[in-house]
Amino acid sequence: MLQSMTGYGQAVHEDDHRRISAEVKAINAKYADVNLRLPRAWAAYELAWGQLATTHLQRGKITLTVSYERKDTPALAAHINPTRFKAHYQALQALAQEVGATSPPLFQLALQAPDVMASTASTVAPAADQPLVEQVIQAALEQCVQNRQAEGAALAQQLVGCLQHIQKSLAQVEKRAPARAQAVSDKLRAGVTALVQEVDEQRLAQELLYYVERMDMTEEQVRLAQHLAYFEEVMQRPQAAGKKLGFIAQEMGREINTMGAKAHDAALQQEVILMKDALEKIKEQLQNIL
Numbered sequence: 001m002l003q004s005m006t007g008y009g010q011a012v013h014e015d016d017h018r019r020i021s022a023e024v025k026a027i028n029a030k031y032a033d034v035n036l037r038l039p040r041a042w043a044a045y046e047l048a049w050g051q052l053a054t055t056h057l058q059r060g061k062i063t064l065t066v067s068y069e070r071k072d073t074p075a076l077a078a079h080i081n082p083t084r085f086k087a088h089y090q091a092l093q094a095l096a097q098e099v100g101a102t103s104p105p106l107f108q109l110a111l112q113a114p115d116v117m118a119s120t121a122s123t124v125a126p127a128a129d130q131p132l133v134e135q136v137i138q139a140a141l142e143q144c145v146q147n148r149q150a151e152g153a154a155l156a157q158q159l160v161g162c163l164q165h166i167q168k169s170l171a172q173v174e175k176r177a178p179a180r181a182q183a184v185s186d187k188l189r190a191g192v193t194a195l196v197q198e199v200d201e202q203r204l205a206q207e208l209l210y211y212v213e214r215m216d217m218t219e220e221q222v223r224l225a226q227h228l229a230y231f232e233e234v235m236q237r238p239q240a241a242g243k244k245l246g247f248i249a250q251e252m253g254r255e256i257n258t259m260g261a262k263a264h265d266a267a268l269q270q271e272v273i274l275m276k277d278a279l280e281k282i283k284e285q286l287q288n289i290l
Contacts, residue, residue: 001151001153001156001236001238002149002152002155002159002235002241002242002290003145003148003149003151003152003240003288003289003290004059004148004149004151004152004155004288004289004290005026005027005028005029005060005148005242005288005289005290006026006027006028006148006151006288007024007025007026007057007060007144007145007147007148007151008023008024008025008026008143008144008147009023009024009139009140009141009142009143009144009145009146009147010022010023010024010140010143011136011137011139011140011143012136013132013135013136015069016072017069017070017071017072017113018068018069018070018071018072018129019067019068019069020034020066020067020068020069020129020131020132020136021066021067021136022064022065022066022067022133022136022137022139022140023064023065023140024053024057024062024064024065024140024143024144025062025063025064025084025139026057026060026061026062026063026144026148027060027061028060028061028288029059029060029289030059031059031063032053032054032057032058032059032060032062033060033061033062034050034053034054034062034064035061035063035064036049036050036064036066037063037065037066037103038051038065038066039066039067039068039125041068041125042068042125042133045125045127045130045133047198048063049066049137050064050133052134052137052138052141053137056138056141056142056144056145057141057144057145057148058240058290059240059242060290064137064140064141066133066136066137067128068125068133070126073137078222080111080116080117081115081116081117084110084113084115084116085113085116088109088110088113088116089106089110092106092109092110093106093204105284148290150289152259152289155285155288155289157287158281158285159231159235159282159286160232161237161283162227162278162279162281162285163228163231163232163278163282165226165274165275165277165278166228166252166256166275166278166279167223167228168226169271169272169274169275169278170221170224170225170271170275172222172267172271173217173259173268173271173272174221176265176267176268176271177217177218177221180263180264180265180268193236202260215264216262216263217258217259217262217263220255220258220262221259222260223251223255223270224252224255224256224259227248227251227252227255228252230248231245231248231249231252234248240290241289241290242286242289242290245286245289246283246286249279249282249283249286252279253276253279256272256275256276256279257276258270259272259275260273260276
């Protein structure tokens with residue numbers, strides 16, 4: 001089953017003691033590029049949760065945002081250092097008197113001075129909540145995977161449609177091939193006859209066979225049909241298939257280009273152009289396939 005690299009997932013856990021939320025966003029990228037946005041108290045888990053995101057999503061530019069809020073903890077008060085506050089206040093007061101300032105906001109300025117106020121907030125995460133936070137993250141990642149699979153199913157339908165266009169044009173090429181070979185042979189024979197009075201029929205037959213064989217596209221038609229079948233087979237596999245499908249598409253392009261070079265026929269050239277157009281659409285869609 002194909003997966004898109006674009007996806008979104010969100011999960012929330014809330015009870016009487018805490019509220020935990022995780023949000024995952026993923027877009028196209030060649031490799032796994034994980035950006036974690038965690039509360040400072042949970043910074044120690046950044047590496048482990050980054051690996052967790054990579055395990056679930058494998059590839060893409062991934063942004064994981066986690067929020068954590070305790071409900072049963074009283075509002076954190078600020079701690080004021082009286083000694084530092086008095087020192088700053090007295091220094092500001094002396095300076096104000098020296099310059100003749102009338103109503104300077106000394107109290108506010110002293111409070112804002114360095115080392116006067118310090119938060120009592122803890123930077124240590126409660127270890128007992130770590131499994132719960134990780135569970136919320138996994139739920140968000142799984143939802144993102146489901147979102148990717150849904151979008152991948154839509155992309156798969158588009159890819160199948162493009163493959164069908166190529167198969168249709170290939171069938172037309174196979175149908176046209178015998179008449180094309182005879183037309184090429186007749187054209188060469190007429191050209192040689194117009195230039196040469198006496199024609200060695202045996203030598204002419206050998207030369208015609210040589211040129212017709214050089215323009216034969218049977219091998220390219222067979223290989224392209226095999227590539228089309230293999231492409232559909234890989235699409236149905238459960239593993240990530242984006243890179244492998246890209247390689248198969250490259251091989252399909254080689255066969256189509258060779259057929260175009262050998263065509264020497266307006267009707268066949270039109271079918272080759274249609275195949276190239278469908279193949280380009282496939283390559284565009286593969287840019288977003290995991």
